[in-house]
Amino acid sequence: MTDLAPALALDRSGLPADGAPAAIIVARDVADVQAAVRRARAERLVVVTRGAGSGLAGGAVAGDGALVLDLSQLDRIRSIDAVDGTADVEAGVITAHLDAAARAHGLFYAPDPGSVGISTIGGNIATNAGGLRGAKYGVTRDAVLSVDVVRADGSLVRLGRPTIKGVTGYDLAGLVVGSEGTLGVVVAARVRLLPIPRRVATASAFFATLEDAADAVAAIARSGARPAVLEILDGETLGAIDALEGSALRARGEALLLAQTDGFGAEEEIAVVTEALSAAATHHEWTADLETAATLLHARRQALPALERLGRPVIEDIAVPRSRLAEAVRGIRAIAARREVPIYVFGHAGDGNLHPIIVVDPSLDELPAAAVEAADDIFALALELGGTVTAEHGIGRLKREWARRELGPEVVAVHDAIKAVFDPDGILNPGAAY
């Protein structure tokens, strides 16, 4: 966005940096991190920590006077214990690498953000990243037992518990997860691993309308099944994927649901899922074949790249109660019509998490007013429906105003006070997280 900003001062939010950082430090070990924080404190710089820079909310965008602290070289998996079901990892480990290492022990790392192949555990912890398997396995916070944190004074402290269960003191590890580098610099973590599901079954179902698909999500919620993955994509997104992949998804319907069940009863469970969605679907099928399943999930993961070919995607990340999903879909349609902007919709339907994507002309320096207004309308819709303005991407610098609207001034004041406990001089990524 700006010529002054090096790549290490930006992330994938598209948010420009206001000037160039004062320093960029690529840490090789924890001592480097401590030294960098001490230097920032001495020189009154602000510390903007980054992993892979794959964030979507501007949490790692570093402006004038910032010290950029790159943790991508802290990439050791220190240990994995198959009996404990835990791994000790450094912050710069790519999430997919941890998952692959766990699989060699018969285990897996459950959180799987869309960026799993490029994002780091540290970045996932900073944003409390979600992912496709969230409906059954939860998000990053659910997987983190303890974090090693370099504090604002440069000291190193471990917060959290060593064991799967433990209630000694306040949940400070949980507090740090999702705090976007504003409370400390997470340099390592102990995370939980789970046994690889014995079997996986995957269903796909097409619908005449997106509202029909949303109704099917409600039916699945009532069915007694608990799919690990339950993804929704609208017809426009299917068309974009077809253009990228040479597939013919959109010819089959104006909405697609992808459901995956796993575990010992995966096949019986997927039958319950397909039975539940069958009333609303025009076509559905399921498979236990992993290759077919991988092809389907690959198509889903191509949704964002497909839209990136059409322009600059402005990615929203709302969640609503599952019972309001059809209303949310209708509301987004109405916003697209009113503001006359194209809005593509896909998301993690099992969590009520939708990613409405407004695609804008990439040659423009600033977002067009209609896109900004449509984004605002979508945030307002989420709150109206009893939802949230960000389900998994975080607040960063992009959604501060809306976070404050969601939280209200009283709760923001509590945030300020907690921030001051951890960071009295305000040097840790100020302007992010809330």
Add this chain to the structure above:
Amino acid sequence: MTDLAPALALDRSGLPADGAPAAIIVARDVADVQAAVRRARAERLVVVTRGAGSGLAGGAVAGDGALVLDLSQLDRIRSIDAVDGTADVEAGVITAHLDAAARAHGLFYAPDPGSVGISTIGGNIATNAGGLRGAKYGVTRDAVLSVDVVRADGSLVRLGRPTIKGVTGYDLAGLVVGSEGTLGVVVAARVRLLPIPRRVATASAFFATLEDAADAVAAIARSGARPAVLEILDGETLGAIDALEGSALRARGEALLLAQTDGFGAEEEIAVVTEALSAAATHHEWTADLETAATLLHARRQALPALERLGRPVIEDIAVPRSRLAEAVRGIRAIAARREVPIYVFGHAGDGNLHPIIVVDPSLDELPAAAVEAADDIFALALELGGTVTAEHGIGRLKREWARRELGPEVVAVHDAIKAVFDPDGILNPGAAY
């Protein structure tokens, strides 16, 4: 313990109160709670909130100058939404009542502390209560989306998120869960509900020694199965249960493992569990019959009542990494021998959570020195093995010294600062939680 203390100033920890409370208020609604907190602030009383008084760590023990705030009458289940998988409940709802109400919608409330039939959701939130199903379904914090909190100034605020997923701001709901009434008075919560598992299978296995059973737990962890329940009981505890129930468990072995799998593949999964434990067991069997399973789990739930008949049980609550379970068991045996006190051992083996119970003469006013020393030894053992001094019962007033040893002075200082953010005058249950 003391004639001065009314029942509403005590819990089930056996901890005496130091004098009589200044006031006891049984709140009928949230306004009563707000008025009570405002009064406490004006009169410089400390607020000791209680639900059912079933706590085991003295978190609700109220001494001289305390205002006891009883929330047991705030017992409405406000709503259950089967599609969203959520319930809005008041703090005084008995946990088993919430579970029963959820089941009428095809859902269940996963956390199931031993006290589920008598304890309240508010008390469960205060202590971050665990339970038998924790190995698969986690603890109370994993089920809580938001909490309504009366703050130290009497104002009411909602902390947390309305939806299953959401990352706006810091995880303040998670911070309040487990804080034992020291950060605010939780008057209501939105909690998550899950589909009732379609099938349940239960295995029992007897072993020649407790160490053999601990080895079997490790084998199960490596098997790829993920039991919802995995309980361990030693021979002495089995003998006590036999004396209470007229059963003949101890005749079959010196240790018992109870495993329960659930979900669509429960029967296949229990076969994997029994295969894994078979090498170490002298006898094992499994059943899909719910009545047989209920009888087995009933025996497990009778462990504490059975020991209460033998004297006053001093209940420990350590957790160690699962890989250290056999060492923990050997260490506890050595402590019992060295201190010459009877120690009974049972617990949630799937979480590495053991409840070593020291039974003392109930006629004594004070704990004998040997019991205190044995308890100290057990705490030290837990920390030595990389564990925690409390897995699920909480710190209360009973384990403060040990909590401070586990957390260390730096982390305790963070606790103090966070406590001051929420409770600047120190009126909310001071002396509990850490």
